[in-house]
Amino acid sequence: MNDLHTPPVTTARPTFRAAVAGLLLGCLLALVGLTTASARAAQLPLAAPPRGLAPAGEPPYEQRVPALIASIDGFWRQRVRGYVSPGLQPGYETTGVTCGGEAIEPGNAEYCFPGRFITWDETNLTRPYYEKAGDMAVGFVLAHEWGHAIQDQLGQRFRLNIFAELEADCFAGAWLRNLYTSGQADVGDVQEAAWAIRQIGDPPGTRIDDPDAHGSSKLRGAWVAYGFKRGVHACYARTQQVMRAG
Numbered sequence: 001m002n003d004l005h006t007p008p009v010t011t012a013r014p015t016f017r018a019a020v021a022g023l024l025l026g027c028l029l030a031l032v033g034l035t036t037a038s039a040r041a042a043q044l045p046l047a048a049p050p051r052g053l054a055p056a057g058e059p060p061y062e063q064r065v066p067a068l069i070a071s072i073d074g075f076w077r078q079r080v081r082g083y084v085s086p087g088l089q090p091g092y093e094t095t096g097v098t099c100g101g102e103a104i105e106p107g108n109a110e111y112c113f114p115g116r117f118i119t120w121d122e123t124n125l126t127r128p129y130y131e132k133a134g135d136m137a138v139g140f141v142l143a144h145e146w147g148h149a150i151q152d153q154l155g156q157r158f159r160l161n162i163f164a165e166l167e168a169d170c171f172a173g174a175w176l177r178n179l180y181t182s183g184q185a186d187v188g189d190v191q192e193a194a195w196a197i198r199q200i201g202d203p204p205g206t207r208i209d210d211p212d213a214h215g216s217s218k219l220r221g222a223w224v225a226y227g228f229k230r231g232v233h234a235c236y237a238r239t240q241q242v243m244r245a246g
Contacts, residue, residue, distance in 0.1 A: 058134060058135065059135075061126075061127060061130050064130075064135045064138075065090075065126070065130075065135075065138060065142075068135065068138065068139045068142060069088065069142065071139075071175075071179065071184070072139070072142060072143050072146045072175055073085050073146075075175050075178055076146065076150055079232055080150060080153060080154070082153075083153065084153065086111065086116055086117055086118050086146065086149035087115065087116060087117030087118070088117060088118055088119075089112075089117050089118070089119040090119065090120055090122055090126075091120075091121070091122040091123070092104050092119045092120070092121060093106060093121045093122070093123050093124060094122075094123065097119050099112035099113075099114060099115060099119070100112065100113075100114040100115070104119065104121075106121055106124050107121050107124040107125050108120070108121055108125065109121065109125060109126070109141050109142070109144075109145050110145065111145045111146075111148035111149050111152070113148075113152055116149070116152065118142070118145045118146065118149060120141065120142070120145070125141070126138045126141060126142075129141065129196060129199075132195075133192045133195040133196065134188070134189070134192040135189075135192065136176070136185065136188075136189040136190075136192035136193045136196075137192045137193065137195055137196040138196075139176075139189075139192075139193070140172055140176070140192075140193040140196040140197065140224075141196060143171065143172035143175045143176070144168045144169060144171075144172045145168070146171070146172075146175075147167065147168030147169070147170075147171035147172060148164065148168050150171060151164060151167065151168070158243070159243055160208060160209055160213070161210075161211055161212065161213055161214075162208050162210075162213040162214065162215055163239055163242065163243055165213070165214040165215060165220075166214075166215055166219070166220065166223040166239070166242075167223070167235055167236070167238075167239040169197075169215075169220045169223040169224045169227070170223045170224065170226050170227035170234075170235035170238065170239070171227060171232060171235055172193075172224060172227065173223070173224035173225060173226065173227025173228035173229075173235075174227040174228065174230075174231045174232045174235060175227075176189070176190070176193055176224070176227075176228055177227070177228040177229070177231070193224070194221065197217055197220050197221045197224060198217050198221075200214065200217070200220070201214070201215065201216045201217030201218070201219075201220055202214055202215060202216055204216075223235075226238060
């Protein structure tokens with residue numbers, strides 16, 4: 001088993017589904033505004049709204065979100081030596097959960113470093129995302145925060161907050177690819193994740209050294225796509241490279 005302390009080893013032959021994943025990478029890039037030739041050639045429904053809008057047959061939120069959580073948790077358990085699942089505190093807007101004694105802004109999701117738990121606003125964030133776009137919009141949000149939990153467990157330190165955020169986006173992309181290549185996600189799920197990315201980019205003019213900077217939607221989408229294409233180890237390596245260069 002590969003983990004973040006050993007180099008990746010790939011021995012399996014490429015599958016048809018893995019090949020199609022390359023085309024979905026173009027789809028993801030295009031959906032966040034980074035059109036590529038591969039996306040155009042694939043003739044995927046890039047301009048179509050996420051098929052999760054009022055999805056027929058989509059399982060109830062209460063059923064699907066625990067399944068997403070189990071998927072993300074299992075993904076990282078297979079890849080990080082000594083992995084410990086982060087705590088979960090859903091619905092902080094109703095429970096009054098704080099992080100380090102400080103209130104959390106409404107409509108947010110956050111990994112709380114002092115408490116080592118992930119919390120999210122169900123009323124103003126995840127439930128609306130689920131209803132507007134579908135399950136993978138919520139999955140992306142949770143996978144991103146899980147990325148911060150992994151950074152914490154690995155003892156990573158970042159010179160600027162934006163590096164931590166972009167690496168967490170990349171990790172989320174790696175998880176999404178794993179779902180796709182294993183047959184648990186489809187093109188519509190990629191669209192849903194891209195929809196979520198478009199909602200949460202920094203406003204124009206945000207400086208990269210802003211302590212709350214996460215990156216523009218296009219930049220974040222590029223990092224998600226990088227993780228989708230190359231996987232967890234490449235996310236980690238790219239972040240280290242960017243920090244050294246910057």
